Structure formats: structure tokens, C-alpha cells
Amino acid sequence: MVDLHNGMLFDEKVLTTPDDPSLGVIKGVKKILETNNIHASKLKHIIHGTTLVANAIIQRRGSKVALITSQGFRDIQEIGTESRYDTYDLFMKMPAPLVTRRWRFEVPERIGPDGQVITILDESKVIDVARAIASSDVDAIAVSLLHSYQNPNHERRIREILQHESPDIIVCISSDVMPEIGEYERTSTTICNAYVLPAFTRYLARLTNRFHEMGVNKDLYLMLSDGGTVHESTAAIYPIRLVQSGPAGGVQAAAAINKITDNEDNQGNILCFDMGGTTAKACLVEDGKPMHANEFEVARIFRGKKGSGIPLKIPVIEMIEIGAGGGSIAHLDNLGLIQVGPESAGADPGPACYGLGGQKATVTDADLILGYLAADNFLGGDIQLDIEASKTVVKNTIASPLGLSVVDAAWAIHETVNESMGQAAAIHALEKAKRITDYTMIPIGGAGPVHACNIALKLNLSLLICP
Known part of the structure; x- marks a missing residue:
């Protein structure tokens, strides 16, 4: 929420309500209004x-x-x-x-x-x-x-x-x-x-x-x-x-943030990195304007393979899916290698650390074990995360089968996600005849800032702006 008189910005975050998403929206709006003592009218x-x-x-x-x-x-x-x-x-x-x-x-x-x-x-x-x-x-x-x-x-x-x-x-x-x-x-x-x-x-x-x-x-x-x-x-x-309504709004916000940031290095070139609960997406913004396309594919069978989804002919901000999200489930494939996604724990039951019955290791569980998330300050302290539940599922599904410690297994999940996203973002830039190092990263989405720094290091980016 923004105050048009003084430009102040207010924000809140609540969990998704899968059975009726409108309830989550209303809960979030009520919360931000009550917190700041503003009447809906x-x-x-x-x-x-x-x-x-x-x-x-x-x-x-x-x-x-x-x-x-x-x-x-x-x-x-x-x-x-x-x-x-x-x-x-x-x-x-x-x-x-x-x-x-x-x-x-x-x-x-x-x-x-x-x-x-x-x-x-x-x-x-x-x-x-x-x-x-x-x-x-x-x-x-x-x-x-x-x-x-x-x-x-x-x-x-x-x-x-x-x-x-x-x-x-x-x-x-x-x-x-x-x-x-x-x-x-x-x-x-x-x-x-x-x-x-x-x-x-x-x-x-x-x-x-x-x-x-x-x-x-x-x-x-x-x-x-x-x-x-x-x-x-x-x-x-x-x-x-x-x-693409949700991700498009994030890209527009990233472009707006870049305009008010004193930055002479990137000349308005942004890598908008959006990592949510299920997927991660990337968008290149040049001179403050996101790239657009007139075609889009949804529900791809294979991530990153054009032609494996349902084609749509609509105007969209051009974003590519580059990886998994915070709720994506980590598992071992037939070769014993760690894979993350495309299955997601969603908001219900969600990651094991939510305490809602999740029994599979997710990216969020790994981030919590590694200290990237604070168990007592998630969503501003509104939700207490159960780190022991995260350790249990990571141990049972990843660490024990591979003979690793829980921390090493969590780091392996974290690195697997970061490496795949970094490579995909770099390839996307090359396909557009661009150098990824010419861009400043602005992370958005619930899990974006958690992974942004390590991905920026892998891409050798000189600047990252985290709103």
C-alpha cells in the first residue's frame, strides 16, 4: 500500500488460502489497514x-x-x-x-x-x-x-x-x-x-x-x-x-525501483529475479522497459523446453522460468543425484517447517537449516518455523541416503537450485545477444532475496538492489 500524499510504502504478507484464494487477499488487506490505522473507505x-x-x-x-x-x-x-x-x-x-x-x-x-x-x-x-x-x-x-x-x-x-x-x-x-x-x-x-x-x-x-x-x-x-x-x-x-498477472506486477515494480535508485553502472538494465513458492522466473529490463512478447506457453511438460507447453497468443512481459521455488520438493533421482521440483508442497501442507504436516524436504526447509531464514521472525514473527521438522525431513530424504550431514544436505539443495537458476539466466541473456554482467539484479517474490546474493555471485554481477 502506498500513501499518495507522502509516498510512504506499507507492506504485509500472509499465507495463501488454496481452498479460497480471495480469503487470503482480504486477510492481507485487512491486516495492512488495521496495522496502519486506515479505514477501508x-x-x-x-x-x-x-x-x-x-x-x-x-x-x-x-x-x-x-x-x-x-x-x-x-x-x-x-x-x-x-x-x-x-x-x-x-x-x-x-x-x-x-x-x-x-x-x-x-x-x-x-x-x-x-x-x-x-x-x-x-x-x-x-x-x-x-x-x-x-x-x-x-x-x-x-x-x-x-x-x-x-x-x-x-x-x-x-x-x-x-x-x-x-x-x-x-x-x-x-x-x-x-x-x-x-x-x-x-x-x-x-x-x-x-x-x-x-x-x-x-x-x-x-x-x-x-x-x-x-x-x-x-x-x-x-x-x-x-x-x-x-x-x-x-x-x-x-x-x-x-x-502472467502476478509476475508482471513484480517486473513493473522492479523497473520502478530502478528508476529511483542512484545507479550509473547499469544504464537502466535490470535482471528481475522472481522466486516464489513454486517456480523462479527471470526477466531482462533494458532502459527501464521490460522485454515484451506476443506469445507465451503455460503448463510446460519440461521446464525451459519451448514447444512442450500449451501455446497462448497474448501480449506478455517476456519472462522465462529458470528454476524452482521455495516450496519445491527436493528428491533423489534414479542416479542418486539431487533434483529440486517441479513438484511443490504449496501452502498446504507447505514445507515441513510450517508445522502443517509436510513430510518432504523443500527449498525453504534447506534455507532455514542454513540460517537464511529466522525461525522466530518469519513473516515478521507472525509464524514460528519448526527447524527440527526441517532437519528431520532433510535427513530422511536426502542426508541419510547420501551419507551426508543434515547441513551438507541442506547446502546441496540450496546450491542445486542456485546453480540451475544462474545457468538458465545466463543462457537467456546469451539467447538475446546480451551479456548478463551488464545487468543489475533486483530480486522479488517470497524467496527471491534469500537466493539473490549467491546467484549474483555465480553470474559475476557487480550490483544487486534488494528493496
């Missing part, structure tokens, strides 16, 4: 960043979706672009389609690349499909027709028929969600939007209602994946544009 603006959309896709916790597409394009999710992220892997895995084949429907119609109608839409077939969906438990429908970005009339007519047959069902058409060339990416983006929309609108409704109950009389704005903001009414229609 005095708030002028509320901007919310969230990872809810990305997590729903990654964890497959979205709604049941049906797809309506042009005749002959029912299997576009599997066909994709026919590119392979690993040319020689005979057993290459791809993300399972969000819409099963049973719920993909074709309708006779065709629009040419110039927008001219080649085959008129068969409305009787659309009515049959609409009635079949209406009698099912499908929550949302994605409509993506060939070349609809040039002529959306067929998609709009399908939406009218669907809403007539099932007034309560959610319908997303690709010419609204992403009116651009590229049938595979456009279809994928529309499906993902429909997949998360029911859950996201319910979340948004709960959140806004609870804000109003608190006495907040201002509209809610949300952070977009490209670093901009959008009104809650628009976010409720196109939630897929918020897939």
Missing part, C-alpha cells in the same frame, strides 16, 4: 495481481469445456504445428488437451483467408450441437472457426444459437479472445480462456463482494500479463490475459 485505488489463472491451467482445475470448430479441425489441439521440441525423443510427451475428443464438435462452414464466405454456416447442425451440450455437464464452450479473425460473423451466429439453447452457459469466441492469424494458437488461447473463466468469475465475485463488505467503495483493477491494468469487468471476460 479511504482507499483510492485497488490493483490486484494473481496467479490464479496460470495455476488453474497448470493444475488442471478449470471447468469442463466443449469446442466447436470448422469441419475437419476437430483434432487441432493434438496436431498443433507439427513441430517437436525434442527431435530425437521417440517417447516425447505433450500436454494433454484441455478438451477431450468426446466434447469437440465440427460444424459445416468455411470462411476463406480473405474473409469471404466459401461455405454457409449450417445452422441446423449448430442447433443439434447446442442441444447435445445443453444436456451435458459442460460449463463453457470455446468457438474457434477457420479464418474467423477476418470475418467473425459465423462465430457470432454460433454464439447466438448457443445462448438461445442454453442461456446460462459461457461462450467464448476466438474472434473476440484473440482475433489474429494462427488457427492452433487462436484455438488454444480460446479454449484456455473458456477453461478458467467460470472459476475466475466466481473468484472475482467473491473478492469484490468482500471488498464492499469491508467498506471499499472503489472498483477493482487487475494486472495484465503485459504489465498494464484492466477493470474487473473486462478481466471477467478475458481472464486468459491475466495468466
Whole structure:
């Protein structure tokens, strides 16, 4: 929270509430207001960043979706672009389609690349499909027709028929969600939007209602994946544009911090290092402006392998996933080597040191054992960490099998994470024809500052700014 009159900044942190994330948001807002003796009615603006959309896709916790597409394009999710992220892997895995084949429907119609109608839409077939969906438990429908970005009339007519047959069902058409060339990416983006929309609108409704109950009389704005903001009414229609909402807000904050820092060495070049509970991401900021892209992949099968995820065609701040997060679980692979992630303990049960029943060693447990975290001052002293629980799980899962002391095992976990993140950040800079040593690191996220110094040393960075 920032005071616009004097520029003072206030912050608080609370644990995530996985069953209902809005409760955690409200708890945090109430806490920061009560701590600083400020009434909710005095708030002028509320901007919310969230990872809810990305997590729903990654964890497959979205709604049941049906797809309506042009005749002959029912299997576009599997066909994709026919590119392979690993040319020689005979057993290459791809993300399972969000819409099963049973719920993909074709309708006779065709629009040419110039927008001219080649085959008129068969409305009787659309009515049959609409009635079949209406009698099912499908929550949302994605409509993506060939070349609809040039002529959306067929998609709009399908939406009218669907809403007539099932007034309560959610319908997303690709010419609204992403009116651009590229049938595979456009279809994928529309499906993902429909997949998360029911859950996201319910979340948004709960959140806004609870804000109003608190006495907040201002509209809610949300952070977009490209670093901009959008009104809650628009976010409720196109939630897929918020897939990188949380990390994008952090990058914007890092760029703002750099502008007010007296620093002549980096000429505005920043390596924004964001390490949260599940993953770590990096973003290069040049001359105070983050790099942007028009494509993004979510739910990758293999970290760092482009093409192994679900493609989205949305404007985003270009961030790459470079490693694990504080809640990522450490384990031994088949060769007896320490690996960290991608599985995460999350907030429930969380790391063993939380005392909520976690039985697996995490990065946070290792950091606590090494003294990077204070057991009696976590979250400003609001949570007491159990260092003995951390020692027990690290001993049982890593130290004893490898014949190491608990401290050495914790250091091995810590170093494994740092080394992989440092290498990934350096490679990302090289791919952009940049030298990583020309950048100043600004760490964000819950675990970012804990690992920032060691990673900066590995990258030979001359300056690190920790807000």
C-alpha cells in the first residue's frame, strides 16, 4: 500500500488460502489497514495481481469445456504445428488437451483467408450441437472457426444459437479472445480462456463482494500479463490475459525501483529475479522497459523446453522460468543425484517447517537449516518455523541416503537450485545477444532475496538492489 500524499510504502504478507484464494487477499488487506490505522473507505485505488489463472491451467482445475470448430479441425489441439521440441525423443510427451475428443464438435462452414464466405454456416447442425451440450455437464464452450479473425460473423451466429439453447452457459469466441492469424494458437488461447473463466468469475465475485463488505467503495483493477491494468469487468471476460498477472506486477515494480535508485553502472538494465513458492522466473529490463512478447506457453511438460507447453497468443512481459521455488520438493533421482521440483508442497501442507504436516524436504526447509531464514521472525514473527521438522525431513530424504550431514544436505539443495537458476539466466541473456554482467539484479517474490546474493555471485554481477 502506498500513501499518495507522502509516498510512504506499507507492506504485509500472509499465507495463501488454496481452498479460497480471495480469503487470503482480504486477510492481507485487512491486516495492512488495521496495522496502519486506515479505514477501508479511504482507499483510492485497488490493483490486484494473481496467479490464479496460470495455476488453474497448470493444475488442471478449470471447468469442463466443449469446442466447436470448422469441419475437419476437430483434432487441432493434438496436431498443433507439427513441430517437436525434442527431435530425437521417440517417447516425447505433450500436454494433454484441455478438451477431450468426446466434447469437440465440427460444424459445416468455411470462411476463406480473405474473409469471404466459401461455405454457409449450417445452422441446423449448430442447433443439434447446442442441444447435445445443453444436456451435458459442460460449463463453457470455446468457438474457434477457420479464418474467423477476418470475418467473425459465423462465430457470432454460433454464439447466438448457443445462448438461445442454453442461456446460462459461457461462450467464448476466438474472434473476440484473440482475433489474429494462427488457427492452433487462436484455438488454444480460446479454449484456455473458456477453461478458467467460470472459476475466475466466481473468484472475482467473491473478492469484490468482500471488498464492499469491508467498506471499499472503489472498483477493482487487475494486472495484465503485459504489465498494464484492466477493470474487473473486462478481466471477467478475458481472464486468459491475466495468466502472467502476478509476475508482471513484480517486473513493473522492479523497473520502478530502478528508476529511483542512484545507479550509473547499469544504464537502466535490470535482471528481475522472481522466486516464489513454486517456480523462479527471470526477466531482462533494458532502459527501464521490460522485454515484451506476443506469445507465451503455460503448463510446460519440461521446464525451459519451448514447444512442450500449451501455446497462448497474448501480449506478455517476456519472462522465462529458470528454476524452482521455495516450496519445491527436493528428491533423489534414479542416479542418486539431487533434483529440486517441479513438484511443490504449496501452502498446504507447505514445507515441513510450517508445522502443517509436510513430510518432504523443500527449498525453504534447506534455507532455514542454513540460517537464511529466522525461525522466530518469519513473516515478521507472525509464524514460528519448526527447524527440527526441517532437519528431520532433510535427513530422511536426502542426508541419510547420501551419507551426508543434515547441513551438507541442506547446502546441496540450496546450491542445486542456485546453480540451475544462474545457468538458465545466463543462457537467456546469451539467447538475446546480451551479456548478463551488464545487468543489475533486483530480486522479488517470497524467496527471491534469500537466493539473490549467491546467484549474483555465480553470474559475476557487480550490483544487486534488494528493496
